[in-house]
Amino acid sequence: MMQLFIFFSLSCMCRSLQMSDPRTGISYLPKTTVDRINVEGNKIEKTKLEKDPSKAWTDLYEYAAAIRSETLTWEELEAGDANIRLKWCGLLSRFKKVPGTFMMRLRKPNGILRSDALRLYADALEDAAITVGQETAVADITTRQNLQLRGLTLDQAADLIAKLPDVNVTCHQSAMDNVRNIVGSPLAGIDQDELLDTRPYCNALNDLITIDPDTNKRGNPKWGNLPRKFNIAVSSSPADYAHAKINDLAFEAATHNDGNLGFNVVVGGYFSARRSTHAIDLGLWIPASVSNVLDVSTAILEIFRDEGFRGDRQKARFMWLVEACGGADAFKLKLLEKLKNEFSQFPIDQVDTHQNVANNAVSIDRKPMIGVFPQQSQSLSRVGMHVPVGRLSLEELRALADAAEQHSGSELRLTVEQNVIFPNVKNPHALIEQLGISASRLSATPGPVSGNTVSCTGSQFCPLAIIETKAFATRISQRLDDALGMPLRLHVTGCPNSCGQVQMADIGLMGAPARRIDPETGKAKAVPGCNVFLGGTIGHNSKLSLEPVLKGLPIDDEDELVGALIDLIEKEKLQATAV
Template sequence: MTTTTKRAPRAEGQWAVDGTAPLNPNEVFKAADDGLHVRKRIEEIYAKQGFDSIPSDDLHGRMRWWGLYTQRRQGIDGSRTAELTPDQLSDRYFMMRVRLDGGALSTEQIRTLAGISRDFARGTADITDRQNLQFHWITVESVPEIWRRLEDAGMQTIEACGDTPRVILGSPVAGISADEIIDPTPVIAEIVERFIGDESLSNLPRKFKSAITGHPSLDVVHEINDISLVGVVHPELGAGYDLWAGGGLSVAPRLAQRLGAFVTAEQAADVWHAEIRLFRDYGYRRLRNRARLKFLLADWGPQRFREVLENEYLGYRLADGPEPGPSSLPADHIGVHPQKDGLNYVGFAPTVGRVSEDILEALADAADSVGARRIRFTPHQKLLVLDVPPERTDELIASFEKLGLRANPSPFRRATLACTGIEYCKLAFVETKSTAAAVIDTLEQRLADVSLDRPISLHINGCPNSCARIQTADIGLKGQLQKNPDGTEEFAFQVHLGGGLASVDREDAGLGRTVRGLKVTSANMPDYVERVTRSYLAGRKPDETFADWAHRADDEELR
């Protein structure tokens, strides 16, 4: 009789279980030297000796801890994206990401960003869907001066990228909205002050994304973050937060789950600290593609996750609490809205987040001219101007209209997102920003005869990583290189339909569906979006959303 020996489960690289020995090259370079330490070398060596003095582990690794990625070398098309090494794909210039927790800025800070764009970034500036601002064409020689200007103005790039606690998304209307349940500003400030730049939290399995809102519009895409605190009112404890964990998209999308725990404002920073330490110690580190928190939560389940969080890291049990109500207002805050102090805030839509040195400078001037000195970026690539006197609101809107920033945009200009794309990103297969802008212009003309009672969101991504959240859009387009039946290759977009996060139109978040064999090219994208939009309008039931229609429609209606 033969016996079989049961193979022991393979170690996942969890520090609390398997020890801290590094199990892949990324873990090796992180163990060798903390990413935060690279700043000194940038200032003292690389900025003086130039690009060629930067070793690979710093160039393609640790410099991310300070918001720096090499950008894509110009002239390399998408057919070579998957073939070339990082060194072959990289230009001698950097994308620099400015960390803007809560997206909050003053007009003077906007001017600082405009000056950096003008002097060091060839006029580039993009508002991201993480409330950051990104520059391109940055040389390593210019980095110390950029840091000096940013820090003098109260901004920073620390941990804007890398396996770190990334920027904290915050409600763009925090502290001003008359509808607000609780103001998250103090919690965001406390987390940044206590924990950002802490070396005990700067070697995580992968990135850690946070979102905090107290607004009933659910305006921080809480379902796709590693940790989210969502404003609710407890029947006994008053206003506080509902705790969510384990969301994330990319090639293995998973929506966050409620832990059923109520967090008071006083507990919030400590709860955040507890969860990120749990991720540091129990997150999977063996395989990079399984290292996000969502995989741990999927394996453990929310009950065990909460128990470990409370017993091992907090040291006390959190109260059970209510879930957030359905969204009562649009989450993008576009248009004119009253503040609780009698002033207005006004939401504007740049085209897919793309701005420039000239636009930044002019918008600061226009806001200042009406006495409004606070700006906020949103998780939807939009911007708000706060504290606008009601009698000067029309004046501000007219000034911004000249800059291409609209407070009453068309439905597609309002609801289209695009990632960086092949213009600068080393992972991309296709162009996104200019493609999206051209599609918007075309659709505004072709669909001028139809009335959309709600925007149809269109998200365009240059690769499978879903920086533009394709699985949670009404129409999500994922760029890829596809092989045709005759053996030739072409760039095309895979289509995802009917996704969406909790909004005024739907109570529950959901991922989109794909239609087998459906691909669209950049050239026929306007035709397809027009066709599927008209199909929806012709076939929907009364008050039916695009997402609901897309999930019940047959494949032919969606082609």
């Protein structure tokens, strides 16, 4: 009887401990990984060990309450919280640029938004604008089909995060060493040539990453301590509207020779200051099912989490681990062994492990994103609207919400080119006319270069940027519209981290040091400048332009800059590629 009582007491104690002490990101790491971090881990890894970033999911509300009660100021936030751990809540401090404020990076798989979410964001930005002004309280569409909200104080951010579940959105685990927003085709379900609809895959992957299976709440500690950021994309066809090959992991839809639909698996694409690389084919095809995609993603993420490098952060992205394993073939064998041994439901006997599957019978031509185009149902159209360099005011967010409610069933979609698509529209011309009044900067017929221009945040808000990018990219693209008259993709990025993805553009401008002779002194002086990349491609045969054709080109004289770019384009015989 006494033994039974002791057993019952211990069982109750264990359950109590489990309830009061939920798992953290550190608790999922093998001891060998923790030991490696203690010995060779960089400063950020040590900070993550000192206090698990998952603590931020509750600390956020305590800090916000303290700020409201004036018992804490933003200056008093511990640096590890303000600059690292709060990023697990999607909050990036922008204290150097706009003191006391954060940028909130949201998550919306496949870039699909609802009008109620846009209204919620606009309301939050309106509150922020009281303090920072409307030029700072803005939203930016990202190159991952996502939105970033700027100018929020910590208490404003906490209030917004508490409301996000009401509009089926989260911002958990959207920054730093986490799996970022899951990218899919913006034409999912409405493209006549798609092999499959990417939406269920993107939604399932987002839930895998962000929902804690123990609590069924957002914030999943299982993936809360990765060595570095990790990008995943799901592509619907060889036209590749998701830009699969620049992701750490991508699933490319492909029909096998036996007629079955599935995915080719590619790994290792990324941009960084040290190195940028195109993804490589694993030579692995898997049958198309959500469970198969989740199993492969889980297996790869576990390998990356447990074995990835924790020392030099410039050598910690997933491709470095793939190469350390011996390359694509060796990593594929490692992955297949893990799937066979640990994932009992995975159909290991149905995969093709010899080569990636070709899609010879499928159209590889990319469709234009901007303008009016028929859908599978000829009575409905999709309407793509150009958003100059992805920047939206709070009034424009509300205008988009109004238009979506009246014309596209309250739905709109974001593209990786930082633009907006309204699906399932019955009267496209009425929609365009409405936005022409309420959001006149947006256009269905932009210029041939400005309509294909992508820009990172730039020095206005980003502490890493060398140059200002948004307004600069707008001016240069408009001048190239007039000078060239042909569609070219212009990407502008503020620093070598290449958030603006210049290596995949027809014309890429990367912020860089430059010098110009001072006419008064005859000496060289430092001026804003850029490195110029030419000839990157997207789609079925995508490739990156990894080396600049020109370094240190001054940008302070824009007449001179535009002339130099035109000369380079003519010299390199650059052809129109944008669609």
